[in-house]
Amino acid sequence: MAKDRKIDLVILGLLSHEDLTGYDIKKRIDGGISFFWKGSFGSIYPSLSAMERSGLVQRLKEDNESGREKIRYHITKKGKDQLRTWLKDEKADNDLKYETLLKLYFGGAEERDITLRNIDIFEEKIRRDIEVLKMYKSSLEKYLDNEDHLYYYLTVTFGIDTYEAYLKWCAKARKLLKR
Amino acid sequence: MAKDRKIDLVILGLLSHEDLTGYDIKKRIDGGISFFWKGSFGSIYPSLSAMERSGLVQRLKEDNESGREKIRYHITKKGKDQLRTWLKDEKADNDLKYETLLKLYFGGAEERDITLRNIDIFEEKIRRDIEVLKMYKSSLEKYLDNEDHLYYYLTVTFGIDTYEAYLKWCAKARKLLKR
DNA sequence: ATCAGCATGTAAGGCGTTACATGATTCA
DNA sequence: TGAATCATGTAACGCCTTACATGCTGAT
Numbered sequence: 001m002a003k004d005r006k007i008d009l010v011i012l013g014l015l016s017h018e019d020l021t022g023y024d025i026k027k028r029i030d031g032g033i034s035f036f037w038k039g040s041f042g043s044i045y046p047s048l049s050a051m052e053r054s055g056l057v058q059r060l061k062e063d064n065e066s067g068r069e070k071i072r073y074h075i076t077k078k079g080k081d082q083l084r085t086w087l088k089d090e091k092a093d094n095d096l097k098y099e100t101l102l103k104l105y106f107g108g109a110e111e112r113d114i115t116l117r118n119i120d121i122f123e124e125k126i127r128r129d130i131e132v133l134k135m136y137k138s139s140l141e142k143y144l145d146n147e148d149h150l151y152y153y154l155t156v157t158f159g160i161d162t163y164e165a166y167l168k169w170c171a172k173a174r175k176l177l178k179r
Numbered sequence: 180m181a182k183d184r185k186i187d188l189v190i191l192g193l194l195s196h197e198d199l200t201g202y203d204i205k206k207r208i209d210g211g212i213s214f215f216w217k218g219s220f221g222s223i224y225p226s227l228s229a230m231e232r233s234g235l236v237q238r239l240k241e242d243n244e245s246g247r248e249k250i251r252y253h254i255t256k257k258g259k260d261q262l263r264t265w266l267k268d269e270k271a272d273n274d275l276k277y278e279t280l281l282k283l284y285f286g287g288a289e290e291r292d293i294t295l296r297n298i299d300i301f302e303e304k305i306r307r308d309i310e311v312l313k314m315y316k317s318s319l320e321k322y323l324d325n326e327d328h329l330y331y332y333l334t335v336t337f338g339i340d341t342y343e344a345y346l347k348w349c350a351k352a353r354k355l356l357k358r
Numbered sequence: 359a360t361c362a363g364c365a366t367g368t369a370a371g372g373c374g375t376t377a378c379a380t381g382a383t384t385c386a
Numbered sequence: 387t388g389a390a391t392c393a394t395g396t397a398a399c400g401c402c403t404t405a406c407a408t409g410c411t412g413a414t
Binding site for chain 2: 391
């Protein structure tokens with residue numbers, strides 16, 4: 001039952017780049033990292049409150065121009081230390097749940113057409129997603145001398161490379177199933 | 180809050196191949212499908228009880244040779260229908276959580292050596308896992324005329340192909356980071 | 359005026375893990 | 387005789403999602 005709220009680390013990581021509101025954090029997660037991590041408001045806001053209580057992040061007093069409620073957070077020294085401790089920790093679980101592969105594995109319970117259709121759907125989704133990643137890639141390529149951008153770039157190329165492997169596999173699988 | 184216990188489908192899928200005990204099911208999950216799905220006793224046994232109550236699976240009366248407690252389950256007609264309905268359902272969420280990529284993305288908070296080390300660890304794990312997959316592959320190749328084996332084979336090649344893409348990416352990433 | 363997007367948060371509940379509890383059997 | 391494996395199950399608890407609740411702001 002070790003405390004293992006990965007969302008905390010995601011938030012600390014994002015805050016190590018810039019000060020952000022909970023809403024901003026959600027947008028950052030939905031943007032560049034959503035293909036390998038997800039997060040909802042229902043986990044972000046409680047995490048921010050908890051981390052504020054334990055001194056990992058700080059509320060910034062906004063020059064409340066409007067009166068609109070908006071809480072921007074800043075990472076503290078303690079928060080940065082926690083982030084670095086996690087980065088240095090050698091264990092990392094990559095927890096993959098491919099429902100598509102599950103359906104493929106149990107495909108024998110239905111007609112082949114069903115499996116072929118499921119592969120098509122998977123492929124279509126990947127084709128759409130890879131386009132987005134390629135756009136990210138080309139905009140990141142221009143600033144590889146920026147340290148952070150280099151890291152973003154590497155995650156994006158990871159995505160593109162694996163997605164391309166998926167697409168090649170789809171073609172092979174289709175061929176095998178159509179025989 | 181839609182009921183969405185995927186473990187139920189995993190179990191129904193496995194039972195569509197053969198009658199199994201809860202313990203057997205755990206072994207099957209840890210074997211061929213663990214690289215894309217996981218499951219623990221704490222979810223398997225409650226799922227079996229629930230599915231028995233709703234008539235998706237049936238206990239088999241063992242010719243209790245020994246007296247040793249052992250409950251083998253059989254999938255019912257209703258269970259098979261549920262499995263097929265799921266296979267035909269076009270939505271499939273492939274939920275990937277790569278903690279390694281998260282650490283990579285936030286790598287800027289530490290020295291490059293840390294990131295390089297994390298890539299090494301990732302690569303070592305993949306190299307080990309790909310060997311296992313290749314063994315599965317070569318034993319499955321002999322029986323591709325068997326419908327079920329064809330499906331197992333396809334999931335295994337999916338794993339091998341993507342893992343090979345990971346390995347290529349590791350080399351590229353290392354090169355970029357060492358400049 | 360209306361609607362999309364900005365912005366924060368809570369409540370209920372589902373899913374799943376880890377740890378625990380228990381005991382039989384097989385094999386060295 | 388002791389360890390590994392077979393075998394079933396429960397309890398506690400953690401994490402997260404979905405849905406709900408609320409209200410402001412900016413653009414059309």
